[in-house]
Amino acid sequence: MKRDEFYKRLRDEMSGMPSHTIDNTISYYEEIISDAVEDGRLEEDVIASFGSVESIVNNLLKDVSIAKLVKEKVKPKRRLETWEIILIIVTSPLWIGFVIGFLGLCFGLIGGFWGTIVALWAVDLAFMIGGVVSFFGSFATFAFGSVPLATFYLGVGLLGIGLSIILGFAFYKLTELIIKLGVKIVTRIKKHFVGREKQA
Amino acid sequence: MDNQTKRGLLDVCVLAAIKDEDSYGYQIIKDLSPLIEISESTLYPILRRLEESHCLTVRSVEHNGRLRKYYHITAEGMKRINDFSEDWKEMLNIYKFVTRGKDL
Numbered sequence: 001m002k003r004d005e006f007y008k009r010l011r012d013e014m015s016g017m018p019s020h021t022i023d024n025t026i027s028y029y030e031e032i033i034s035d036a037v038e039d040g041r042l043e044e045d046v047i048a049s050f051g052s053v054e055s056i057v058n059n060l061l062k063d064v065s066i067a068k069l070v071k072e073k074v075k076p077k078r079r080l081e082t083w084e085i086i087l088i089i090v091t092s093p094l095w096i097g098f099v100i101g102f103l104g105l106c107f108g109l110i111g112g113f114w115g116t117i118v119a120l121w122a123v124d125l126a127f128m129i130g131g132v133v134s135f136f137g138s139f140a141t142f143a144f145g146s147v148p149l150a151t152f153y154l155g156v157g158l159l160g161i162g163l164s165i166i167l168g169f170a171f172y173k174l175t176e177l178i179i180k181l182g183v184k185i186v187t188r189i190k191k192h193f194v195g196r197e198k199q200a
Numbered sequence: 201m202d203n204q205t206k207r208g209l210l211d212v213c214v215l216a217a218i219k220d221e222d223s224y225g226y227q228i229i230k231d232l233s234p235l236i237e238i239s240e241s242t243l244y245p246i247l248r249r250l251e252e253s254h255c256l257t258v259r260s261v262e263h264n265g266r267l268r269k270y271y272h273i274t275a276e277g278m279k280r281i282n283d284f285s286e287d288w289k290e291m292l293n294i295y296k297f298v299t300r301g302k303d304l
């Protein structure tokens with residue numbers, strides 16, 4: 001790919017992001033390409049070494065908040081006519097509902113993810129507490145002379161502690177997975193705000 | 201190395217590359233690539249992040265009829281490097297303790 005095509009594709013893929021971000025990114029790559037060519041490398045090779053345009057934009061999206069993208073999306077591209085402003089105000093009960101709905105969805109997702117993580121660790125903690133209490137309780141029971149019951153408590157205690165340790169490892173992996181999934185979903189949502197809309 | 205550690209290391213590496221004198225994107229990559237895996241498209245978000253956190257400043261200098269951006273480290277950036285080296289001194293002691301008497 002030659003540089004002009006690369007810039008065009010980058011600009012298309014980034015459209016929807018704040019315009020200064022787009023300009024800065026393009027000028028960064030312009031500089032890198034010029035420096036590399038001056039260094040004796042082939043333009044096409046340098047551009048190929050950047051990886052796909054999509055992955056470049058995905059990387060950049062990680063640092064741009066959804067709020068910024070939404071703001072950029074709703075920012076009018078030209079000055080609004082008076083009647084358009086009136087129309088926006090008149091229809092506000094409708095679109096405010098949509099905005100609140102969207103925000104609710106975002107908060108719901110975040111809450112859902114964190115809720116799941118908290119729940120997992122609460123289960124683990126419950127096993128641990130139950131196990132420890134039962135373990136020490138068995139000594140007290142033993143002191144009162146009830147050997148079979150004490151052995152039972154000891155078993156339950158050890159089982160609880162053991163389970164909580166094993167589950168701890170599993171939940172740790174699961175937590176990592178949930179966070180990764182969360183990041184993926186957020187990136188997906190962000191992706192909807194960028195990229196030139198396909199012509200019908 | 202996990203992603204989070206690598207991300208932190210890359211930030212400090214980029215700062216270290218401009219510690220003694222101001223440098224530009226292509227040169228930073230050339231200086232760092234023998235040490236750590238870094239590409240043009242990974243450097244850019246790092247530079248942006250470091251600029252936003254006031255660890256470096258940017259100025260444009262004319263070069264061969266075009267503009268080239270030079271990155272300059274700030275006091276905040278130097279602090280990041282110092283914090284990093286303090287942390288690693290501690291890590292190194294732990295490492296020595298953990299691997300003592302072993303042929304690792």
